[in-house]
Amino acid sequence: MQSVLPLSYETPVSKSQSLSILGSTGSIGRQTLAVAKECSYQVQALSCNKNIDLLIRQIEDFQPRLVSVGDAATAAELKERLQTLSLTAKAPEIMYGREGNCAVASCSGVDTVVAAIVGFAGLEAVLEAIGLGRKIALANKETLVAAGELVMSEARRCGASIIPVDSEHSAIWQCLLGRPLNSWKRIFLSCSGGPFRGYSREELATVQVKDALKHPTWDMGAKITIDSATLMNKGLEIIEAYHLFATPVEDIDVVIHPQSLIHSMLSFKDGSVLAVLGSPDMKQPIHQALAFPEILERDEAYAYDPFAPARAMLTFERPDEAAFPSLRLAREAVHGGGLLPLAYNSANEAANLLFRRGRISFVTIFDIVAKVLDDFHNLSSVRMASYDDMISVHEQIMLAVFGSYASEFKQSL
Incomplete structure (x- = not known):
């Protein structure tokens, strides 16, 4: 447990600098990119399924070296559409399917993989990142549900760190x-x-x-x-x-x-x-997973305000x-x-x-x-x-x- 889930700020885990995001067009992926922009993280690789309209905007904003989509037809459409744009940087390499997701997870120069693909589909790429001993910001809960013993044992063996992004586990x-x-x-x-x-x-x-x-x-x-x-x-x-x-x-x-x-x-x-x-708001646990083991200052607007009327009551039930x-x-x-x-x-x-x-x-x-x-x-x-x-x-x-x-x-x- 200690070698996988860091339990101290003294744990030797590097602060994130360079990211791959699995599931970049989903809710967690979009919010991760907002945090990346706020904190000036480099974004090296992105994956999504079919939402290439949003993916293209993300490519324009973050200039990743590699992107992956769900299938060959979507990859061909993305390549064709990117050729019509005047990108400020070199167009990214385009891959697709399981191989593409694994390539995003193992992209060179990346220190942190944000795992935000929904469902069982995200497991294989997470195992790829674990095999490289990378820091995993884990939002895909199904990874541990479906393969908890395998994931944790491989993370221990490979020296990977898993930091939860789910707000509850964070x-x-x-x-x-x-x-x-x-x-x-x-x-x-x-x-x-x-x-x-x-x-x-x-x-x-x-x-x-x-x-x-x-x-x-x-x-x-x-x-x-x-x-x-x-x-x-x-x-x-x-x-x-x-x-x-x-x-x-x-x-x-x-x-x-x-x-x-x-x-x-x-x-x-x-x-x-x-x-x-x-x-x-998921941006806070995302921010903490990426910043660990540091605590970075953020705008006061993100702070919890106990005096706000909507936050004045806390109730609990079974x-x-x-x-x-x-x-x-x-x-x-x-x-x-x-x-x-x-x-x-x-x-x-x-x-x-x-x-x-x-x-x-x-x-x-x-x-x-x-x-x-x-x-x-x-x-x-x-x-x-x-x-x-x-x-x-x-x-x-x-x-x-x-x-x-x-x-x-x-x-x-």
């Missing part, structure tokens, strides 16, 4: 910095409760996609916004915390905090509790695990062990997409994940697997779910 990490090992007792992961806080199972059965996409406090991409509505996001974060902080799931609680001002809390053996407060079984299912996946956490993630990815495309109801997401954990219970016996084994299982589960609800989706894998 907060726990900040509370741990400089504290004696084994001095803390319990993690409290904050959760807004999403747009359906207080709904019963019966009420959840009729909610629509447009309603689920209206998060009360955070501005995020579609997939993670739906995960927040189902609390699957918190289930994923429980599994991520289990690996990142090497702690039993019994010592990880989720607390509903509708204001989203306390990003998480950590209780210690002496009865004290530390918390990190801040606006619901999650309703009967209506939202996501947390129980996540704990069951961890207890089962092996590749069951991967199965939890893969089932949720498939179900999330089916809901967003209008093929299933909101509550069917829970049913799909529960059924996959039951149908694939034999995965609990797989104690260590290669990346190729994992992607095979991931695709097998996605195909099984799509086969039951939307067979035409199989072609997307």
Whole structure:
């Protein structure tokens, strides 16, 4: 744990200077580039899937040496469009697909890789960066959910550092910095409760996609916004915390905090509790991951103001695990062990997409994940697997779910 997750400002981790960003056109990627501009980080490489309109603007602003997109057709279109522009620097090398993502992660001269690709797709490139012993600013929680044991063991072997960018895990990490090992007792992961806080199972059965996409406090991409509505996001974060902080799931609680001002809390053996407060803005944990082990001055506008009317009240409540079984299912996946956490993630990815495309109801997401954990219970016996084994299982589960609800989706894998 010490060699992977830095627990002291004295840990020999270099301050970031040169970045590769996996998933640059997504919410985290865009905010990372805003921080890069604010702090004058060099941006060497970028990857995205198909949003080349935004990628072109990023190329113009940051002049990366390498970019990668989702497929060959998108790469050809990007190359053609860049030829019509008067770029101030040499046009970047253009790659695509899995090979392109891995090239972005391993781009020469880069000291820090920001991992912000959503879902299982981000894992391979993270493993590539880990193999080079790089500093990983990890926003892709599925990396640790699906392959926590492999990722952490490879990071230890290769001397890579993993610093969480998820606001909740960043907060726990900040509370741990400089504290004696084994001095803390319990993690409290904050959760807004999403747009359906207080709904019963019966009420959840009729909610629509447009309603689920209206998060009360955070501005995020579609997939993670739906995960927040189902609390699957918190289930994923429980599994991520289990690996990142090497702690039993019994010592990880989720607390509903509708204001989203306390990003998480950590209780210690002496009865004290530390918390990190801040606006619901991902730029702060991104900034801290990149700046570590330094604390860099920022504009006063970023500071938390306890006197602001919207920040004057902090409330907490327990999650309703009967209506939202996501947390129980996540704990069951961890207890089962092996590749069951991967199965939890893969089932949720498939179900999330089916809901967003209008093929299933909101509550069917829970049913799909529960059924996959039951149908694939034999995965609990797989104690260590290669990346190729994992992607095979991931695709097998996605195909099984799509086969039951939307067979035409199989072609997307």
